[in-house]
Amino acid sequence: MVGSEHAWAVRAESTEWMEEEAGGRGKDIDYRAEVLRILNERMSYATEMGKEISAKYGIEKDLAKLRIKSILEEMKNNNEVGRVKYLRDGKPIVMYYSRSPNLSNLHTGMQSQAVDILTELGVAVNRISTTGERGAFDIETDFFMVEIETGLKHNMEDLKDRIKSTNLRMIIIVPNRELMEKYTGLGENVVVATIDSFKVLLEEPQMNRGS
Numbered sequence: 001m002v003g004s005e006h007a008w009a010v011r012a013e014s015t016e017w018m019e020e021e022a023g024g025r026g027k028d029i030d031y032r033a034e035v036l037r038i039l040n041e042r043m044s045y046a047t048e049m050g051k052e053i054s055a056k057y058g059i060e061k062d063l064a065k066l067r068i069k070s071i072l073e074e075m076k077n078n079n080e081v082g083r084v085k086y087l088r089d090g091k092p093i094v095m096y097y098s099r100s101p102n103l104s105n106l107h108t109g110m111q112s113q114a115v116d117i118l119t120e121l122g123v124a125v126n127r128i129s130t131t132g133e134r135g136a137f138d139i140e141t142d143f144f145m146v147e148i149e150t151g152l153k154h155n156m157e158d159l160k161d162r163i164k165s166t167n168l169r170m171i172i173i174v175p176n177r178e179l180m181e182k183y184t185g186l187g188e189n190v191v192v193a194t195i196d197s198f199k200v201l202l203e204e205p206q207m208n209r210g211s
Contacts, residue, residue: 085178121199127139137170
């Protein structure tokens with residue numbers, strides 16, 4: 001505990017010095033409100049939030065990122081936000097999402113990225129489900145269905161029912177490789193992928209044909 005308290009004190013001291021160097025501008029920012037605003041809109045990570053707040057208030061990116069990391073840790077401990085290891089462009093990052101009631105922006109963010117990839121590759125999307133819509137596939141195309149699984153829920157009966165309800169291929173997208181095993185073996189027509197491997201998978205010719 002002594003070591004961690006010392007590390008926290010050093011970070012706090014460093015932050016105060018940086019705020020003085022920035023002309024005190026950092027002291028006027030409600031970082032907590034800014035983090036909540038961003039995470040209520042979408043999932044994000046510390047560097048991305050730091051860049052946004054830095055640009056908005058004209059302060060150093062390192063100062064913003066340092067403050068944000070401290071706020072995120074506090075909010076995680078209070079169960080206001082969650083975090084998950086996430087693969088993005090082949091690199092693991094720590095992605096944060098809001099735990100506000102009825103808000104699942106981790107799921108929504110992954111769904112949005114998947115739709116962007118489908119659009120980029122010219123795959124027509126027939127339907128996109130809304131948050132909380134039961135019994136519907138997250139994304140529907142002519143040749144396969146897409147399900148977004150964050151790994152946060154333990155009951156998979158809903159997912160198994162949807163797999164049984166279609167003869168088309170189903171692609172299950174998860175945040176990281178560690179979660180892939182959890183959803184492996186659910187059916188012959190089921191493929192599990194991360195966002196990164198989803199794009200690679202779609203570029204295989206057989207994925208754009210019927211099962």
